[in-house]
Amino acid sequence: MHNKKIEYNGHSSVISIADTCPHCGKNMEPHQVANLFDSPSGIALLTFRCTISECMKYFVLEYADSSQYNPGNLVNYQYNGAVNVDISSNIRKLSPIFRDTFIEATIAEFKNLTNITGLAFRKSFEFLIKDFASYQNPEKVEKIRSNSLNNVIDMFYKDMPKIQELLHIIRRIGNDETHYYREFTDIDVKDLKKLIYNFSLYIDMILNIDEFSEKTS
Ligand SMILES: [Zn+2]
Structure with missing residues (x-):
């Protein structure tokens, strides 16, 4: 956050x-x-344009407690809600930490943060694998959490060969x-995201079966 000198209704003004x-x-x-002052609501709307050459997009900021001479105080907008993440209830x-990490990864993807997006999806995947294994093996939660991802896939998904292959x-x-040199040059983060999503569909199906099996037994 910084102060910026602007033109506002013919006056020079400083905004945050x-x-x-x-x-x-x-x-x-x-x-x-441009700027627009709405007198009844005391709100000023200021339009700006990004000066980064690959972007150059416009955005509008809302300032409250405004007058004709003073734009007032910046209203903080959160844009993260614009990211649409399809994760079942x-x-x-099952795994709130998977949900949070997957959403953060999707935001990173949305913002083109290419150096961290894949790492974040990789991390979300580890939470999902371990939390589902823990759900199916509640007596081994500590062992599952402290073990490597590779071991958990080998030990706890061995009865599901096709799923194990996917994992x-x-x-x-x-x-x-996570590596300096890429082994797979024709696979990208969208593929990683899609495959994790496929795994989540499988888990969702199992959880549905368990729920309705209990209801109908
Ligand atoms: Zn920009």
């Missing part, structure tokens, strides 16, 4: 403004485009995101 662009997330000094309940594929793609 974020250091980064809400679209590309980069540090920049925005270009002021079963999965949200090892995801693990290898996820690990590739």
